[in-house]
Amino acid sequence: MASASANIKYVAAVCGLLLLAKAIYRDFFSPASKVPGLPFLTFLQARWIYNTVTGNYVRHQYAMFKRYGRIVRLTPTEIGLSDPDAIKAMLTSPKFRKTDAYANFQFHGDNIFSTQDVALHRKLKRMIGPVFSPSSVAEVEPLVREAGVKRLAARIAEYAEAGATFNIMELFLYTSCVRCSGADPLQDVIGEVAFGGTFNTLLCKPGEKPHPVIHWINDITYLGILLPLRLWRQFTRSVIKKRLQENSDQADRGEHRNGYVKDVLQRMLESKDELTGSTFDIDELISQSIAMLVGGTDTTAVTLTWGMHLLCNNPKVARALKEELMAAFPDPDQTILHEDTKHLTYLNATIYEILRLYTVATGSQRVTPPEGAVICDIFIPGGYVISPIVEAVHQNTAIYGKDPRAFNPRRWIDVEPDQLFNMRQSLLSFSMGSRACIGQKTDMTPTSLFILKPYDEKLLVRAVSNVD
Structure with missing residues (x-):
């Protein structure tokens, strides 16, 4: 009995040492260890769980971005990304597939949102x-x-x-x-x-x-x-x-x-x-x-609520929006169609600004392909979860100008055409690429609300390159 007990303890000790060695390698010696971030990630997993349960995960991501920059290691197997070009390249590449977490949204079987199967998604997209x-x-x-x-x-x-x-x-x-x-x-x-x-x-x-x-x-x-x-x-x-x-x-x-x-x-x-x-x-x-x-x-519902919150707390914006609407539709009994509002510059700018400041769907996680990928000049092995830090992109002063935390619809109006195009291309409220929200507007008029043209991946190889 004593011998059996000793053997069990020996096996347990060996397993513990192997797990510790694996954790040390993953945190300090693997290729992904070059990504800046907190050390001893394995032992700080509880922090990730706490932030997720308390609803502070997005805030935690943004804090990590502010501390470590455009790419940061959030957990042993998850990397946060705030580089706009790298995010666009990842989301528009079929090599970066959705993570296993999307299986939680299968409900009654695979659907257009949950599926990780590229061929099935293409079929569902053709049908829906x-x-x-x-x-x-x-x-x-x-x-x-x-x-x-x-x-x-x-x-x-x-x-x-x-x-x-x-x-x-x-x-x-x-x-x-x-x-x-x-x-x-x-x-x-x-x-x-x-x-x-x-x-x-x-x-x-x-x-x-x-x-x-x-x-x-x-x-x-x-x-x-x-x-x-x-x-x-x-x-x-x-x-x-x-x-x-x-x-x-x-x-x-x-x-x-x-x-x-x-x-x-x-x-x-x-x-x-x-x-x-x-x-x-x-x-x-x-x-x-x-x-x-x-x-x-x-x-x-959440987007509408944040919109009302922002308008109530910014009366100048609310008055400017009301003036535009009253000028366009002086008859209060007039039936207003979407077609009638597409040209309303301030209205569309206000909606853009609401979506920029309070993006509801901030997921869009992807997993690196089996062969790995170079992201922001760092090789990331296959199987790592890449999480776009949406708030960091939407608060980027190089894209959205000074004071990005302010609710200012005019930032979408008082801007040069090239910069406006870049602002719209960087708006991640509906994700982008083939897996973007299927319900988003696709009308490509100049004042269109949800304009997200396919991004040319060839222009982004400097940010993300797939490794052969």
């Missing part, structure tokens, strides 16, 4: 891309206005008449999680723009409980609770089956959907890959639909 084309988005705009914007304004008016306070972010969440059904445009807005479900969140009176979808989103994305996901799958499956039955019944009666505005669900049901001829089955529709709802709800 037309759903978010300018013409498709323009077609559902009246439904968004009627079921979302007008209802939101009515709810705020109720609070104003009562002299009551209210949670504006909660209302924005309800607005961004509503339905846009072609068959019944007054039943709500984005839920069915995402997947065809009616939530009626803006119809609830103060004190009433809305549809639990908001809590499902929070529980799944923040806490990883599985019960809401199961309920969500059941709900989505029932909605899809109902729509399929409605379509079948209409076909049997010789009817068609002409005259109705096609929502996202209907367009996805009719979607077909132009290369393979394949269509979505129910399980694929569930996964794609939930991913789009998660991707479009909190991001929209």
